[in-house]
Amino acid sequence: MRTLYECESWRYLALSKRPNKKKKTKNGSRPVELFKLHLRNLSDNLKTYKKAITDYLRKIGELIKKMVAIHRSGIDFLEKVLVVITVPAKYLEKDKAIMRECAFTY
Known part of the structure; x- marks a missing residue:
C-alpha cells in the first residue's frame, strides 16, 4: 500500500502555538523546523519524494x-515577481535537475 502525504501547513502556521525557545516540551520532541532533502541513491520505494518537494514548493509559492x-x-x-x-x-x-523539475511542476 502506498501512502502519499501532502503539506497542509508549514512554518509557524503548522504549530498549534508559537514555540517557546526557553521551555522544552514534556517528551523532549520538537516539530521539524529546518530540513534538508537528501536526494542521492534513493531506493525505488522512496521515489515519491518528488511529490513532497512539489507540495513544499507549492505552499511556499502560495505564501x-x-x-x-x-x-x-x-x-x-x-509580470513583476x-x-x-x-x-x-x-x-x-x-x-x-530534480529540484528544477519539481519547481516547474508546482
Whole structure:
C-alpha cells in the first residue's frame, strides 16, 4: 500500500502555538523546523519524494503570492515577481535537475 502525504501547513502556521525557545516540551520532541532533502541513491520505494518537494514548493509559492498581494496590492505577480530557488552548491547536477523539475511542476 502506498501512502502519499501532502503539506497542509508549514512554518509557524503548522504549530498549534508559537514555540517557546526557553521551555522544552514534556517528551523532549520538537516539530521539524529546518530540513534538508537528501536526494542521492534513493531506493525505488522512496521515489515519491518528488511529490513532497512539489507540495513544499507549492505552499511556499502560495505564501509568497499572499504576502506580495498584502504588501504590494495591485502588482501583477506573474509580470513583476521573480522567484529564485537556491540549492546547496554541493548538490549534484542530477539533484539540481530534480529540484528544477519539481519547481516547474508546482
